[in-house]
Amino acid sequence: MSEVKYSKKHEWVSIEGDIGTIGITKHATEQLGDIVFAEVPDAGKVLTSGGEAAVVESVKAASDVYTPVSGEVVEGNAAIVADPALINQDPEGAGWFFKIKITSPDELAALMSKADYEKFVEENPS
């Protein structure tokens, strides 16, 4: 059973061993509206936590997706590039953005549990 953690920038990371799968939360997709474009990082790209990792665009605007943990990208999700609507349909499942080999596991401690994230969203409606 993997563990899922959440960031204040509305990303989720599902951790299995030293691999984290990262995407954006359902709340984030609801704020964005219909997503029409996604760009994901290539395998091998080294990312630092809090840094820009991917791009998502709705009809309205382009937004950056940040990585909540540092590491090396092992896979970008080609499925969401081909069909960006997947992100709206299943944001915390098939709509994942990229998988990363986590290099600083202690960064995970700064992230929120699902319950804490839900509370955070409630207290910070945009």
Place this chain on the structure above:
Amino acid sequence: MSHLKTALFDFHKASGAKLVPFAGYEMPVQYPLGIAGEHTHVRTKAGIFDVSHMGQFSIIGDESVCKQLEQIVPIDLSLLKLNQSKYSFLMNDKGGIDDDLIVTKLEDRISIVLNAGCKHNDIKQIKSVFKQPAEFVLHDQLSLIALQGPKAVSILESFIPGVSNLKFMNGGSFSFKGKSVYVTRSGYTGEDGFEVSIASELAQTFCETLLTNADVAMIGLGARDSLRLEAGLCLYGHDLNPEISPIEADLVFGITKHRRETCDFIGGSVVKDHLTNGIKRKRVGIQPEGTIIARENAKVFKADKEIGLVTSGGYGPSVSAAVAMGYVDFDCSEVGTSVELEVRGKKYPAKICLLPFYKKSYAK
């Protein structure tokens, strides 16, 4: 700074709209349907737009009004039939466009719809060219509500009988709940539709009445933007500004034919020069080849040389593709020219294309 509100402000809020500052007003950018959903709704059914932030302006006076206004608006108002509307501009002395507008000829007046962000300056400019007396009225107590989409005609006809007889870019006085309203068959979405000028105290009732028809939905500025972009229509302050001439903007139809010869209006010498000697840049449609979305201010390149700028760009839900328009060097403006768009530091292939991206036939 507090923002102005239209008469429908509370109604927008109650309808679940997300409100944003726009041209000094707090306006709905989207409703719960969402931008793409609202966009498609207008293309297939009918949508209500609150455009009351726009200036509804009248110049009342004798026959001298037309001639005086023609100094700054480059059309021949004597050719306009009663209740006929025309798209044109407010010109400045650099030959640039200070605003784009719709002029309608009424019995005792010329009525003009001005962009919200420009209206006060426009009125100052218009007044400054008038040497003979006329009465100027900015109708703050009127709301302007558009109903747009293929079902707009049958729906509006059911509540305001007679409007279906209007031809595109023509208007008339009608009655709603015993009160007089002025309706024009026009809009800015690329769809058939109407704009209804109505007393503000009736605005909400009017919307609620239209919404009793299940095919009608409220539409925000977000979808208004994607609809007009697909239709190849300019947004003032983005695709048009005081430095751009109507010729560069490829909007020569906004200048009456014989006035393209005489160019006897403010900024006419620049327009004449552009018509005779050509232009250096031109507004064009730009079609990205892949899925990349190039938005406003994306640079346009050809063979590593910067040749222009995107002035409006986004995703077109009805054409299921990225769409853009912008200005490029005239010698790169031919339809079919291969160019590149710079997005987030990378260049992506695109082609100069014809506008509009989405075409609909109007009721002529």
